[in-house]
Amino acid sequence: GIALHTGRGNVTAGPGEAQEFFTGASFSPGGRTIFALPSRNLKGESNIILSVEDLPNQLSVRESLDLVVTEYGVASLTGKTIRERALALIDIAHPDDREMLVASAKKNHLLFPDQAYLPESGHFYPQELVFTQTFKDGLTVRFRPIRPSDVDEMRRLFYRFSDEAVYYRYFSPIKTMPHARMQEYVNVDYRNTMSIVGLVGEPGEGRIIAEARYVRTPGTPFADLAFVVDEAYQGKGIATFLFMTLIKIAKDRGIEGLKADVLSTNKSMIKVLEKAPYPVQAVLDSGVYELKIPLSEKLASE
Ligand SMILES: CC(C)(COP(=O)(O)OP(=O)(O)OC[C@H]1O[C@@H](n2cnc3c(N)ncnc32)[C@H](O)[C@@H]1OP(=O)(O)O)[C@@H](O)C(=O)NCCC(=O)NCCS
Numbered sequence: 001g002i003a004l005h006t007g008r009g010n011v012t013a014g015p016g017e018a019q020e021f022f023t024g025a026s027f028s029p030g031g032r033t034i035f036a037l038p039s040r041n042l043k044g045e046s047n048i049i050l051s052v053e054d055l056p057n058q059l060s061v062r063e064s065l066d067l068v069v070t071e072y073g074v075a076s077l078t079g080k081t082i083r084e085r086a087l088a089l090i091d092i093a094h095p096d097d098r099e100m101l102v103a104s105a106k107k108n109h110l111l112f113p114d115q116a117y118l119p120e121s122g123h124f125y126p127q128e129l130v131f132t133q134t135f136k137d138g139l140t141v142r143f144r145p146i147r148p149s150d151v152d153e154m155r156r157l158f159y160r161f162s163d164e165a166v167y168y169r170y171f172s173p174i175k176t177m178p179h180a181r182m183q184e185y186v187n188v189d190y191r192n193t194m195s196i197v198g199l200v201g202e203p204g205e206g207r208i209i210a211e212a213r214y215v216r217t218p219g220t221p222f223a224d225l226a227f228v229v230d231e232a233y234q235g236k237g238i239a240t241f242l243f244m245t246l247i248k249i250a251k252d253r254g255i256e257g258l259k260a261d262v263l264s265t266n267k268s269m270i271k272v273l274e275k276a277p278y279p280v281q282a283v284l285d286s287g288v289y290e291l292k293i294p295l296s297e298k299l300a301s302e
Pocket residue numbers: 164165166168169225226227228229230233234235236237238239240241260261262266267268269271272
């Protein structure tokens with residue numbers, strides 16, 4: 001729900017007018033209700049809270065509220081479960097408030113007990129890494145760094161994979177992707193691990209159809225690459241674009257080289273990596289290509 005602040009000196013509307021506005025939006029063709037607010041109020045308290053039960057001027061508009069916007073992004077609530085809404089709203093809360101919100105939402109059984117929280121994920125979210133690209137057949141894909149609230153979309157993507165795609169990505173025929181395991185993929189620090197997702201569909205109702213990441217290997221100048229593209233969208237150049245993007249991000253962040261372990265039968269992944277604008281070194285070991293792409297001159301000459 002929403003509680004409206006109707007303090008003195010503010011431009012305000014009462015709950016009645018807000019309700020009419022919401023109804024008007026839902027009756028308009030293509031109409032959406034968008035609620036924009038700063039993540040914190042003037043006293044520095046979170047505007048995103050667990051419940052508005054104790055506040056005056058409440059509106060119970062859960063079903064008709066589509067998008068909530070703060071300076072940290074957009075939470076799309078349409079068609080989402082209570083748990084998904086809680087995660088989406090926490091993602092746009094002030095980073096210093098997110099830990100408290102996750103903890104209290106867990107306590108109140110709004111989130112699963114195994115819900116992870118990584119302080120870095122809120123503080124270092126790279127807002128600047130957002131872009132849109134058009135591919136073969138006019139397909140437009142929006143890209144942005146992964147967020148903790150992507151957990152359900154990422155699990156849906158996993159369950160759309162064929163057995164072959166799962167094997168190529170995880171090197172083992174895993175059949176399930178439980179919530180607990182997906183936590184480690186969606187809660188990243190954007191420093192040692194960087195992950196970019198690609199979405200199609202209307203902003204706010206997007207479906208994740210691609211994910212690419214690198215993970216720094218401790219004690220080495222390298223980071224390990226991994227990619228996955230929804231089979232319905234393969235062959236359009238999405239992985240190639242993500243590869244070039246990750247090279248740029250890695251270079252900007254001082255990573256000296258990239259590595260990938262690729263099964264020797266995985267022709268499309270090899271084709272993508274061969275497009276690197278750097279010389280690729282390959283070693284074949286028990287059916288797996290260990291590919292190294294030096295980004296720095298120092299590594300290239302070693
Ligand atoms: C590998 C993968 C990420 C590629 O994604 P994609 O978006 O389809 O890749 P792109 O469209 O950018 O490029 C694919 C290239 O492989 C080529 N290709 C596709 N299938 C091929 C095949 N069977 N044999 C040879 N080349 C093939 C395409 O023609 C294209 O090359 P081109 O641009 O020169 O024509 C995707 O297939 C995937 O998700 N596979 C399962 C998971 C996986 O293997 N991950 C990699 C582990 S690190």
